[in-house]
Amino acid sequence: MKFRNFKTVPRIIFGRGAYNQLVDVVDEQRTSDDDFAVFIVDPSQRGKDTETRLPAREQDLILWADVGEEPKTTYVDALTDLVQRYRDGQLPVSVVGIGGGSVMDIAKAVSLMLTNPGGAARYQGWDLIENPAVHHVGVPTLSGTGAEASRTAVLTGPEKKLGLNSDYTVFDQVVLDPELIRDVPKNQWFYTGMDCYIHCVESLEGTYLNEFSKSYGEKAMELCRQVYLDDHPDKDDKLMMASWMGGMSIAYSQVGACHALSYGLSYVFGYRHGIGNCIAFNVLDEFYPEGVAEFREMVKKHDIDLPQNLSKNWSDEEIARMVQIAKGLAPLWDNVYGSGWEEKVTDELLTDLYRRM
Template sequence: MIYKNYPMVSRVIFGRGSFNQLDEILASKRKGRNAPFIFYVDDVFKGNHWLTSRIPLSYKDKIIYIPTEEEPKTSQIDKLVEDIILEFSELPSGIIGIGGGIVMDIAKAVSLMLTNPGESKDYQGWDLIKNPAIYHVGVPTISGTGAEVSRTTILTGPDRKLGINSDYTPFDQVVLDPELTKGVPKDQWFYTGMDCFVHCVESLDGTFLNAFSQSYGEKAFELCKEIFLSDTLTEEESQDKLMMASWHGGMSIAYSQVGVAHAMSYGLSYLLGIKHGIGNCIVFDHLEEYYPEGVAMFKQMKEKHNIELPQGICAELHDDQIDIMVNVALSLEPLWENALGKNWKTKITREKLTTLYKKM
């Protein structure tokens, strides 16, 4: 048997207020006056001087605010890369993503595409990237996606929604500052937190499970239960623990894989533009057949926090639209193999997926 030699984030700093050390972290990585740092920042922080005033700008450094109403598209990545090439005479010293999963995925994708020729859609898949990315840093401002630790960057292309999965995708540096997650709207906090919870369930219940991924997944699972079902945590404790649950959940799937909920939510996202976190929740709510204990606990969490999920989003879809979602879901073969084993094609049918989608 050949074991995959996975990369990890090489440097990470954790702690409330650790964002203030970003200047010190970046200083040694600057390549010169004409090689800027590009900061991609969630546009929810535009005008928020509490955060933006602490971004260390020098020389030609630039802040670019990223709208997050929609998930990243390959065309968006290509445009951002083109803008950098046209504006600057040298490659940037680094790309820094400050935000949630969308912004961090954009930062990872741009850092890869600055050193690899062609269009980003050409690299959707596994291990297609040949050249190392430029230096890139992730600073999560919401917890749960695991984007800060994963080896993928999820993009919607012209034909499919699929990540650029490669050994060069993980960040070189991550700054985990739980203070940055204050003020996240409750629904968004829940949806993103449930992305982490579903990571754990799918990893721990998958056929790819091993002691490495299990150790991370079990810790993240216990943290999620404490955060979303107990009444004993302070707000700060909840922020700290969810940030670590996100990290551990991301590490768990890095050495295993996700499963049914993620495969089907990709279909929802591709056709309907539904964001990843809420998409996972909508799908997972109907997966008792595959994850009975996890779904029961999810429903308990949903009730405790008075979360109402959208209903009937697929009710008016035509058969050809359902077929598009089914095609996207079935194209994610590693996810199905993890969920159902090597013979997964005998266990899941187009008709079964169609029935599930029509329940949503």
Template sequence: MYRNFAIVPRIIFGRGCFAQVDDILAERRSDGGSMVFILDDVHRGRPLEGRIPLRGDDAILHVNVNDEPKTSYIDALVAQIREMLPRLPDGIVGIGGGATLDIAKAVALLLTNPGSAADYQGWDLIKTPAVYKVGIPTLSGTGAEISRTTVLTGPQKKLGINSDFTLFDQIVLDPELLAGVPKDQWFYTGMDCYIHDVESLQGTYINEFSKSYGEKSIDLCRQVFLEDHPDKDDKLMMASYFGGMSIAYSQVGACHALSYGLSFILGIHHGIGCCIAFDQLDEFYPDGVAEFRQMMARHDIALPRQVTVGLSDDEMERMVTVALGLAPLWENCLGPDWQRLMTRERARGLLQRM
């Protein structure tokens, strides 16, 4: 059966379009209602926070993403909103990088679905639509703005809430918001997009839909990371969008599966974790890894090394379990016979290289 998947229905793109957020939200406001703006802590007290169009009982909820988002953190934020407001907000607006956007999506879902965020880690477990939600990225690369996934670390696993209900109702893509991002963070987040493209284009799930978006995205990534362009932020923002669309009808692969294990045990941020893993995957993606190393050299990026040295046997086994639990990713990489090809011993050996 072919997947009948949803996409973000409303998109605005262009330098300065953040100024139109007030008009966009006006259509969704009710009498006596409110909007909750989930803002990455990095913007606290900075000019962007002052530009947020607060009305009435609107609230700003600052979130810390020094650690990967946890299901327990989502549960706490949902409880805070319920205690703060007399009724459901008219909408949730996420402003920040991929982790902040994932938090915003998860909070919007858990406001209308009972239980803990951990209950919904998996595919199509959400039963009730979320409250209205808007995504405004201030980093580009993860594709979180267009993805049907919100990636969370739970008590037992790192796994997304994968659902058509997870998608934003509106995204605001303003390249001006990328100005001033630290170089390492800009690179690691952008590489998440590049690796999405490599894994999608070389996967067994590839089809012309995914290929069309993936080829455009990887071309834009090459322009951003191997060439010099004054509009590189515009290009990276669209690369992230196209990269997210590419994997919507296919999948990522070995790198993302292994990086989930790194994040779950070591708490390594997703973009850095993907880069650490990808650098060791020549046997799966030789051309992509070679080009990735060119990009690292061009931007003078020093990748963390030997991050798995010193792990206990139990920690390594848990890391392997998390990585191998992502069956669709391995099938996209290795085909339907992936379990025979990717044994626990082989996965452990790959992680030990890192």
């Protein structure tokens, strides 16, 4: 038996006020006064301490990310071209993503495309990246996606929504500062945090489960419960660590049915990943009965108005397209059913699930 030899983030700073050390992280990569870094920042951070304390030098490039929709391969290609033209082809010493999962995925993808030719859509899949990325740093201002820990940058391409999955995708450095997530709006805080909770459910109930993923998944789920059921006073610290551990849990396992269905929702209707997961998870009683029941308890506790009865406005063609996308995510269904999943994941099953949303 051959075991996966996967890469994890080699350097991590955690703690309240850790953001102040970002200047040291970036400056460590500079070897001359002419070196420049690229900061890709979520627009939600405008006017906040995150912006005023941004450790950018005069020659650095600051890009305010467009996060109005899920990140697209075409957008990554456009940003990559902008960075390449900024200094006539000179590579930055570091690409720093400051924001939620979308911004961190964009930063990871740009750092990869600066050293891999042909456009981001070419690399949607598993282990297609050929060359190491530019040094890249993740600074989450929203917790739940696990993007800071994962080996993927999830992008919507011309044919599918799928990540750039590779060891080269993993951040070289992550800065985890719980102070940066304290003012997140309630709905966004909930939907993104549920991405972490759902990671744990899918990992812990999947066929890929092992003691590595189980250890991280169980602790992440415990922290999610403290945050969303117990309202723990240190909930920001706990949610940030839950996000990290949830991401680590699927590093040696895989997500499952909810994420497969959510990818279809995002591609066809543009739903953001967190809310898309919640819409999909709410109809998966047959797959994850205990997890769905507890999820609904969290929805009720925090008075979340979860969108329902959406399918009444969907055409047969739109549903068929979502079915095609969801069905194409083989590793996810293998984690749900194991070998022979192709016989169980039928068009009829997936159509029925989408019709319930």
